[in-house]
Amino acid sequence: MPNSAPEKIEARPLRHPWRVCFAVLLVVLAAWFIIDAARNEAYGWGTYFQYLFDTRIAVASLHTIVITLLAMIIGVVGGVLLAVLRLSPNPVLSAVAWVFLWIFRGTPVYVQLVFWGLLSALYQSINLGFAEISLEGVLTNAFVLAVLGLGLNEAAYMSEIVRSGISSVPEGQKEASKALGMGWAMTMRRTVLPQAMRIIIPPTGNEFISLLKTSSLVVAIPYTHEIFGRATDISAALFEPIPLLLVAATWYLVITSILMVGQHYLERYFERGATRELTARQLASLADAEGTIPRNISVIPDTQEGK
The missing domain is CATH 1.10.3720.10 (MetI-like)
Structure with missing residues (x-):
């Protein structure tokens, strides 16, 4: 069989570039403040x-x-x-x-x-x-x-x-x-x-x-x-x-x-x-009985039912 052409991988653009830029800016400002405060003698760190x-x-x-x-x-x-x-x-x-x-x-x-x-x-x-x-x-x-x-x-x-x-x-x-x-x-x-x-x-x-x-x-x-x-x-x-x-x-x-x-x-x-935690089997029985699934109920996998 002829070799198949290699798949092209498309580069996905960063979803939220401004969030990353803002986070980096905050980290830089925090680092600058800490370094400046550590060197500033007016804080009186010795005292x-x-x-x-x-x-x-x-x-x-x-x-x-x-x-x-x-x-x-x-x-x-x-x-x-x-x-x-x-x-x-x-x-x-x-x-x-x-x-x-x-x-x-x-x-x-x-x-x-x-x-x-x-x-x-x-x-x-x-x-x-x-x-x-x-x-x-x-x-x-x-x-x-x-x-x-x-x-x-x-x-x-x-x-x-x-x-x-x-x-x-x-x-x-x-x-x-x-x-x-x-x-x-x-x-x-x-x-x-x-x-x-x-x-x-x-x-x-x-x-x-x-x-x-x-x-x-x-x-x-x-x-x-x-x-x-x-x-x-x-x-x-x-x-x-x-x-x-x-x-x-x-x-x-x-x-x-x-x-x-x-x-x-x-x-x-x-x-x-x-909130209540039910197994998948109990949740299915509850859904059959009531026809709805309460929102405050979380499901535990059946593998953990015996625990």
Whole structure:
């Protein structure tokens, strides 16, 4: 047989040349910035590495985490209470919750923290008529004021997250639980909350991470034992603000990265049961019975059916 002519291979043009050019440009700019920053003495890299693991900064990071945890607890508990009040048929309770949200969501958190720091100038004690309660010990404690200021502000945002999560559960789920003889508490625990958590958890994780960074504003009270406040004190003594700001940014970045990983696994935990995995045989039987294939069902090959 005669030799067949060799097949011609046609060169295919690059589908998205501008994407490649843009990606290369970004890589070049990032490399230039890193090299330039490494050579720039104004960054003070020597001071940066000297104070990166300083004991004062490490202790300040613990203060930051504690403030964030306590404020988030107040925010979650207060958010649940406010969400219940917003959903209450009582117009007075609903109005009280609305006014709270209007004030704390409508004013900057920095202004609120400054006001909390000046609260001792307004109230030294509370006169109940039969007794007088001194507030000097509470209103002069910067740590307590920082936790309360951040916590109440966070409660205003968490209330909307909780309310939207509870409202996303269909009424039929609650009615079915009541038909099975479940009380209100068991219905919330076994039916409503497990489904609402898929809506509540992602924004709550974001709020927690945002609250950690917002804690740097408690210097307005003033409370300077957290990361940013301590870094500011050290930089004021050294007259080198840039390397200490980089130290503070590094600590915030590390802590938020850890929290993001925890948020990822927490979301995966509450997403269980949102999708179903069926074998090809089970899927064929389901299709024959219903005539349709649900979109949220993934297929497992028959070779894995026995696993």
